[in-house]
Amino acid sequence: MRLFDIELKNLRDGIMAMAGIAEEMIELTIQALAEPSSAKADRVNELDRQLDEWELKLDQLCVDLLALHSPAATDLRLVASSLKIVPEIERIGDHCCNIARRASFVHPPILSEGSLERLGQETRGMVRRAVDAFVGHDAALARAVIQNDDTVDELYGQIYRELLRIMLADPLCIERASHLILVIKNWERIADQATNIAEEVLYILKGRSAKHPYLRGNAVE
Amino acid sequence: MLACQNLKIEFDRKSVIKDVSLEFPPQRITAIIGPSGCGKSTLLRAFNRMHDLTPGARVSGLVTLSGKDIYHKDEDPVLVRRRIGMVFQKANPFPTLSIFNNTIAGLRLSGLRNRALLKEAAEKALVDAALWDEVKDRLKSNPMSLSGGQQQRLCIARALAVDPEVLLMDEPCSALDPIATAKIEELMFRLRERLSVVIVTHNMQQAARASDRTAFLWMGELIEEGETEAIFTTPKKSMTEDYITGRFG
Numbered sequence: 001m002r003l004f005d006i007e008l009k010n011l012r013d014g015i016m017a018m019a020g021i022a023e024e025m026i027e028l029t030i031q032a033l034a035e036p037s038s039a040k041a042d043r044v045n046e047l048d049r050q051l052d053e054w055e056l057k058l059d060q061l062c063v064d065l066l067a068l069h070s071p072a073a074t075d076l077r078l079v080a081s082s083l084k085i086v087p088e089i090e091r092i093g094d095h096c097c098n099i100a101r102r103a104s105f106v107h108p109p110i111l112s113e114g115s116l117e118r119l120g121q122e123t124r125g126m127v128r129r130a131v132d133a134f135v136g137h138d139a140a141l142a143r144a145v146i147q148n149d150d151t152v153d154e155l156y157g158q159i160y161r162e163l164l165r166i167m168l169a170d171p172l173c174i175e176r177a178s179h180l181i182l183v184i185k186n187w188e189r190i191a192d193q194a195t196n197i198a199e200e201v202l203y204i205l206k207g208r209s210a211k212h213p214y215l216r217g218n219a220v221e
Numbered sequence: 222m223l224a225c226q227n228l229k230i231e232f233d234r235k236s237v238i239k240d241v242s243l244e245f246p247p248q249r250i251t252a253i254i255g256p257s258g259c260g261k262s263t264l265l266r267a268f269n270r271m272h273d274l275t276p277g278a279r280v281s282g283l284v285t286l287s288g289k290d291i292y293h294k295d296e297d298p299v300l301v302r303r304r305i306g307m308v309f310q311k312a313n314p315f316p317t318l319s320i321f322n323n324t325i326a327g328l329r330l331s332g333l334r335n336r337a338l339l340k341e342a343a344e345k346a347l348v349d350a351a352l353w354d355e356v357k358d359r360l361k362s363n364p365m366s367l368s369g370g371q372q373q374r375l376c377i378a379r380a381l382a383v384d385p386e387v388l389l390m391d392e393p394c395s396a397l398d399p400i401a402t403a404k405i406e407e408l409m410f411r412l413r414e415r416l417s418v419v420i421v422t423h424n425m426q427q428a429a430r431a432s433d434r435t436a437f438l439w440m441g442e443l444i445e446e447g448e449t450e451a452i453f454t455t456p457k458k459s460m461t462e463d464y465i466t467g468r469f470g
Contacts, residue, residue: 002467070426071466072425072429072454072465073455073465073466074462074466077455
């Protein structure tokens with residue numbers, strides 16, 4: 001195997017390692033919200049440090065690949081998209097930290113049962129499928145992730161409206177509800193990050209940007 | 222516009238170019254890429270009838286310039302070569318002529334004798350070839366005193382002096398350092414404003430950065446051609462992808 005192919009494999013493996021860490025952080029975050037535990041929040045922070053280390057390493061690898069190997073075609077698209085996917089995964093880690101930090105402030109629960117967990121699980125599913133699409137070169141799965149973002153946005157809107165109602169009805173809940181608004185905003189951002197990753201997967205596979213389809217008929221077939 | 226249709230080239234009945242059809246639009250730089258021995262230079266040489274003198278060479282199909290068959294029996298190959306100039310891999314200035322006389326060699330061959338016109342044409346060609354400032358004080362010097370990159374630009378000036386419509390370049394930078402290469406590429410961009418440039422190159426990065434269109438040849442066949450940006454980011458054929466990513470060839 002050529003050095004270039006070894007380095008490309010290292011890049012793909014690195015992204016998969018980052019994605020694995022991010023998924024573990026999401027799982028821990030969901031658990032921390034359900035049952036506050038400083039150990040879980042601490043673990044999320046530890047894992048975030050690992051993601052940051054990976055980000056620096058993979059950024060450098062991408063720059064080296066561009067400078068030393070002048071990739072073309074699919075290889076070029078993989079490297080160019082990796083420079084975007086890596087920070088998306090790193091941001092997922094940051095959002096998990098933000099949520100985990102607030103986990104102890106959102107109890108006892110004030111939301112209708114299961115709605116917060118459902119938002120977390122939907123988001124986790126999107127991240128997992130975006131990563132699976134990257135690993136399996138699966139354009140259909142990537143498109144499904146992008147469409148799934150509407151479900152998360154809808155869920156976010158429902159919970160947000162519910163929180164407003166709760167705050168209006170009971171001022172004693174305002175502090176918890178404020179934390180929860182930030183929690184759901186972070187989940188919604190993670191879903192956006194999964195969408196961005198899926199768009200990059202489509203670019204790698206199809207060679208055409210899937211972003212902003214309203215601008216020049218950008219929808220990727 | 223230079224174009225070929227169903228072009229076939231054989232040497233001693235061995236097929237080297239197989240049914241290639243291509244167009245080279247004006248004001249565009251077209252790169253021809255492909256592995257060694259795929260027929261890139263053979264194809265390029267057919268465009269100014271350089272195979273006419275090669276024993277055993279047979280060219281069939283159609284090569285046209287502005288719609289006229291350049292291989293027609295009434296076409297004078299010398300006149301064809303004025304309209305379609307060529308620059309080779311190794312700079313080949315005439316060693317016994319001065320820089321000035323090298324520049325106007327083609328014009329002299331075509332019968333121009335007026336000294337003032339020749340001086341004017343030489344200066345224009347050397348300016349066009351981005352060499353004037355470097356040689357204007359030593360036009361009578363021997364061209365072999367120039368650097369490799371300067372010699373190559375002198376050859377380009379010589380080709381430009383007869384005001385061609387197409388400039389063919391056969392790996393013009395393969396013997397040059399990156400600075401001299403950059404000067405040739407800048408020159409190509411300037412020349413593009415008024416003529417069609419066709420460059421054969423082994424250097425993928427050069428094809429990517431210095432051409433508008435790219436044609437990929439393999440074993441004498443045209444595999445794919447299109448806008449350079451598309452060829453290097455989203456090639457349609459897996460063979461093209463494998464070649465430009467260095468996985469074969």
